[in-house]
Amino acid sequence: MVKGVQFVDITDAGDPVELAGRYAAEGADEICFLDITASHEGRGTLLEIVHRTAATVNVPLTVGGGVASVEDMRRVLRAGADKVAVNSAAVERPELLGECAEAFGRQCVVLAIDARSTGEGGWEVWTHGGRRPTGVDAVSWAAEGARRGAGEILLTSMDKDGTRSGYDVELLRAVRDAVRVPIIASGGAGDTDDMVEALASGEADAVLAASIFHHRTYTVGEVKQRLAAAGVAVREDSGIRWP
Amino acid sequence: MSTIAIIDHGAGNLVSVVNALTQIGEQPIVVTEPDQLGGVDGIVLPGVGATSPAMRQLSATGLDASLRSWDGPLLGICVGLQLLFDTSDEDGQPCLGLIGGIVEELDAATLPHMGWNDVRHKGDPLFAGIPSGEPFYFVHSYAPVPDIGDEIIATATHGDVFVAAARSGNRVGVQFHPERSGPAGLHLLANFAASVAQGRRVA
Numbered sequence: 296m297v298k299g300v301q302f303v304d305i306t307d308a309g310d311p312v313e314l315a316g317r318y319a320a321e322g323a324d325e326i327c328f329l330d331i332t333a334s335h336e337g338r339g340t341l342l343e344i345v346h347r348t349a350a351t352v353n354v355p356l357t358v359g360g361g362v363a364s365v366e367d368m369r370r371v372l373r374a375g376a377d378k379v380a381v382n383s384a385a386v387e388r389p390e391l392l393g394e395c396a397e398a399f400g401r402q403c404v405v406l407a408i409d410a411r412s413t414g415e416g417g418w419e420v421w422t423h424g425g426r427r428p429t430g431v432d433a434v435s436w437a438a439e440g441a442r443r444g445a446g447e448i449l450l451t452s453m454d455k456d457g458t459r460s461g462y463d464v465e466l467l468r469a470v471r472d473a474v475r476v477p478i479i480a481s482g483g484a485g486d487t488d489d490m491v492e493a494l495a496s497g498e499a500d501a502v503l504a505a506s507i508f509h510h511r512t513y514t515v516g517e518v519k520q521r522l523a524a525a526g527v528a529v530r531e532d533s534g535i536r537w538p
Numbered sequence: 539m540s541t542i543a544i545i546d547h548g549a550g551n552l553v554s555v556v557n558a559l560t561q562i563g564e565q566p567i568v569v570t571e572p573d574q575l576g577g578v579d580g581i582v583l584p585g586v587g588a589t590s591p592a593m594r595q596l597s598a599t600g601l602d603a604s605l606r607s608w609d610g611p612l613l614g615i616c617v618g619l620q621l622l623f624d625t626s627d628e629d630g631q632p633c634l635g636l637i638g639g640i641v642e643e644l645d646a647a648t649l650p651h652m653g654w655n656d657v658r659h660k661g662d663p664l665f666a667g668i669p670s671g672e673p674f675y676f677v678h679s680y681a682p683v684p685d686i687g688d689e690i691i692a693t694a695t696h697g698d699v700f701v702a703a704a705r706s707g708n709r710v711g712v713q714f715h716p717e718r719s720g721p722a723g724l725h726l727l728a729n730f731a732a733s734v735a736q737g738r739r740v741a
Contacts, residue, residue, distance in 0.1 A: 319720070324654055324675075350557050355675060355718050375553045377718060400587030402650055402677045446650055446677075477652050500653065530654045530673045537562070537724035 312347045318508060319352040321515035322532055326352060327449075327503060329380065329407075330360025342374040349375020359407055359449075365394050372399060380405040380449055383422035386429055386436070389443055396444025405479075406445035408433055410466055411453040418466055425453050434469045441474040448474060449503065452482040459485025459506065467497030479503050487513070487521040494527055540579035540735045543569040545605070545618075547585070547595040555584045555615070558717035562728045572604040580610060580734030583711075585617025586677070589626040589633055589641065592617055596634075605634055611734045612636075612709045616678060619704065619711030623682045637706040638685035646697025650679040657702045657714065659692040664703065664710055666729050672722045674702075674714035681713055 315326045326348070330341050345358050358371050359380025368379045379399075385391050385406060395404045409425045410418040410433035418433035437448050450470055452463035462483040470478055480499035484490055490502045507513055513521070519529045544555055546568050559566045559582070566582070569575060583605065585592050596602040605612070614622045621633045626641035633641070644651055654673040659665040681700040684690055691710070692703035703712045710730070716723035 349553060351561075353558060353561070353718060353720050353723060355677075355715075373553065375557070377554065402586060402652065447652060475648060476650070477648060500648065533669055533672055533722070535668065535672065535721045535725055537721040537728070 311344050312351070314509075315348045315352050315356075318515050319354050322519055322530070323354065323515045324501070324530055325355040325357060327357045327380075328359070328376075330358075342370060345371065345374040345376055357405055357449075359405065364391070365398050368395050368399065368403070372403065378403050378405050378447070380407040382407040382409065383427075385440065385445075386420060386422050386431065389439065392440055392443040392445055396446070401444050401446035404445050405447045405449050406437070406440040407449040407451070408437060408440070409451045409453050410463075412463075412466075418469070421453060425456075433466070434473050437470045438473040441476045445476060447477045447479060449479045449481060450499075455483030456481070457506070458483055459489075461485065461489040462493040462497060462499070462502070464492060464497040467493060467499050471498045477501065487518055487525065490518070490522060491525045491527055494522075539565065540731075540737075541577060542566045542580045542582060542731065542734055543575060543578040544582045544584060545596075545601060546570045547592045547599075547601065552584065554715070554717040555582060558724060558727055559731070562724055562731060564731055569601075570599060572600045575604055575608075578610075579737065580730070581605070581608060581612045582730075583612065583614045583618035583621060585615065585621060587617060588628050589617055589620050590629050590631050592621060593631055593633055596621075602634060606636065610708060610737070611730065613730045614709070614711030615717070616713060616715055619713050620680060620682055622704070622706075622709055622711050623684075626680060628680060636709050637682070637689060637704055637711075639683050639689075639704075641680050641682045643680050644678075644696055644698070644700055648696075650677055651696040652677045654719075655694045655696060655714075657692050657694050659703065662691040662703070662705060662710075663733065664705070664712075664726060664729050665692065668722055668725055668729075674712075674716065674719040674723060674726075676702075676714045678713060682711075 355377045357378040358376040362381045363384035371379045409421045420429045420431040420433045455463045462480045477500040479501045480493040481503040484504040493499045523529050544566050620641045622636045623639045624635050656671045657674050658670050684704050691705045694702040716726045
């Protein structure tokens, strides 16, 4: 099933709350807010955006960016998020995953992993917005993360991100073989063929895309129609409306 | 205007449920103690995580007794559905025992079962106006197995077929999250709200 994605940059044109509402109405199965600035000043604004979005969007909402403690996660959940993504903080202190799973249940905990190919057949985890290499093997980290309490893995290929040349299918398969939790593929979507490949060959459970939607290459509805035509099981618009 | 109470037993995010009921025109109240249930016409029992922490909290506040003696419309959501049953295999602890059966782990390769999935039903009033096969959003690793087949009102498939909704009289529960299932979910919540407004007793 397709997720709609939103990168929150409040200096950008476009109200994130309105965009999230539009994508949800167009059929996005889930909405993801990733705060790329993740600064302390930005935090209050993000929570306000989450609060307003959760009040109007009736599909699952995942929020991430700078979450470093159980208290951070509690605040984001209270604002209305259904799931919270952790990345750098979990690499620095893996116990955080267990603490969050213990406090809120693993279904609320998404482990976001940014992975870059080492050139030797493996992938390395990078943190802090993809600026810091860690020397940690991405596949092992995914397995450890799932063991420690992550209910889902949001796996971003840094090599492919922004290239619109397809997701990293090898990376997806390697992580698929190592974990039992759902995997969301991210990074590289240029066309719906890429999504089909990630879901089929890559065995991803979901695909996340941003540029395709923000640049209006396709609407969410068009993406789903194209995926359905390619044989992917998608949640289609059955015509139910509320009210 | 009828009053729907949402039980807060500390397990998970109430915000979505409050938001969804508000969107369909209800004015729900959040309840943490039995005293607050006076004058309530319907109850929603939400829940995420596991049954044990929820049962501990319900016992500590006395809400378990309130729920057992409540005979008006009651809607359990996710763990709330599981709480309606006798026990959960997760740790064997007793639940509310309002519907006969045990909660068991799903038989599937990927757990938890997280995502949208088609729900098949046979016309229970809770699903009025919603086609059978309509997708709803699930996030769980366990599901109930009712003793009485007729008490199964909806199923879905993840690995194996599992019970997606069950009913015994006025007590009904859904394994999925209607508050996170788009318009179809709101429609289902509205159906429940309608049963509360009518003070309906289902045979």
